[in-house]
Amino acid sequence: MADVFRGLNLLETLKESIENNKLSDVKDAVEDLLISRINLAVLGDREDGKTTFINSLSGLSPGDDGAALSPSTVSPEEVAGYPNPKHPDFRLWDLPPVPSTSPFEPEGYMERVKFLRYNAVFMTFTKTPQPNTVKVFLEARSQQRQTVYFVLLASEKDTEKSLEEKRKASVEVLTSKGVAQPKVYLVKPSTLEKFDFPGLLEEMGRDLPEIRAHALLLALPTLTSTLVTQKKEAFKALVWAAASLSGGVSAIPVPFVASMVDSSVAMRILTKAQLSLCLDSESVERLARQRGIEPMRLKxxxxxxxxxxxxxxxxxxxxxxxxxxxxxxxxxxVEMAMPRHARSASRSFTAMLQALNGAVDEMAADAEKIVAAAVGEGV
Incomplete structure (x- = not known):
């Protein structure tokens, strides 16, 4: 299994919070994961590659509800927001290109586009990054913002040789402008599972706060079988936390749920899992169209x-x-799985854990089959 988000162990973090009686922290984590609250910004010239990249991050195609338009109808100076139709709190922001004028003050541009409010920023280009963009990057780093990444967008005309030449030239530009150990991620906007995007996700997983990294993971489309596996593991941690807050620690007042008789929490988790794993009919049909496959085959x-x-x-x-x-x-x-506070409490912890873990396993297995058929894994 690839190492996307390998440094994160959400379940251990949640268990530690339960053991320390920090139930409000666990409740907040559950809500954050169910909502997937995260803001990503894509900076660069408004051209087809950037638009396709933005849409691919949401799993959308041109013409889909909520998709970015190409050519863009947004004013050159305007910031455009694109909430994800399936995950409304996962927002993508299209930032205008950094002006090439001189003199240039990066702080002014950053303030205008609210640069620091985004959890991560992709600085996109198709040849080499322009000098003022590098100044913005360096200013962001000086403000302790690590989650800013240079992304070289590949076009259909690019060859493997031309892309490597562009990457090499870009690294040289960044080095000459004072960027220490620069990284340039090569991304194919229409098929994110190719080239460097999985590695970029791994880097983001280390750089983002743990809960934001998992929120990103759950909101992204199922690009690879590795992401399906990671989503499954995150949902199992979520199931454990929700079960602990529900019947497991019922002796302690928690406003999150009333009792296991009410299955609303289980409904929210499994509905989120269906959408996150892109198993709903709309997502499956869209993926089939994108890959030129008969929708009924994937369904x-x-x-x-x-x-x-x-x-x-x-x-x-x-x-x-x-x-x-x-x-x-x-x-x-039961004793090993159940948090210490819950071991004399009701059996609903174990019932919820067993039922929802089994459901998540089955749904993830379906998602893996669909991803394999769509992107050719294992075919």
Whole structure:
């Protein structure tokens, strides 16, 4: 398995918070993951490659609701925002190009576009970064902002040789302008699973605060089987936290949920999982169009009922089945899984953990089959 977000262990962080009785921290983490609140900005000339890159980050195609338009209708000086239709709190921002005028004060540009409010900024270009853009990068670093990345966008006309020549020239420009150990990520806007984008995600996973890195992970489209695996692991951590807040620590007042009788938390998690794994019919159809595949072929790979539709009836059925199966779960397993505060509490922790983990496993398996069929993995 590739090492995207390898430095993060959300489950251990959540367990530590529960053990330290910091339930409000766990509640906030659960809400953050369910909402996926994150702001990414893409800086650079407004041309087709940048527009395609913005749309690919949201899993959208031209003409889709919420997609960036090409040619852009946005004023050259204006900042344009694109909330994700599936994840409204995952927002992409199209920043205007840095002026090439001289003299140039990077602080003025940064203030105008609200540079520091974004969780991460991609500085895109198609040849080499222009000098004033490098000044903005250096100013951001001087303000302790690490999550700023140089992205060389590949066009259809580029060859492997021309791209490497551009990368080399870009590194030389950055070095000459005072950037220490510069990194230039080569990205193909229409197919992000190619070239350096997975490595860029790995870098972001180390640079972003842990909860923001996971929010980004859950909001991105399922580009590779590695991302599917990482999403599955994040959802299992989320399931553990929600189960702990629900029945597991019911002796401690927590306003997040009332009781396991109400399956609303399970519904929210599994609905989020369906959207994050791009299993809903709209996402599957869009992916099929993007890859030139018959939509029914990809839809037919969804064998889990929850992959097709998350219904309260199916969620309640799974919770009830898990409750009935608790007699077959060893007490040692329950004790190991359950937070210390919860070990004398109700059985709903284990029921929720078992039911939702099983559902997440099934949904992730469907997502892996769809990704393999769409991008050719394992074919």
């Amino acid at each position: 037919g790979l969804r064998t889990c009922e929850l992959s097709v539709e998350v219904t309260k009836g199916e969620v309640k059925r799974r919770l009830a089945a898990a409750e009935k199966d608790l007699a077959t779960v060893s007490s040692k397993f």
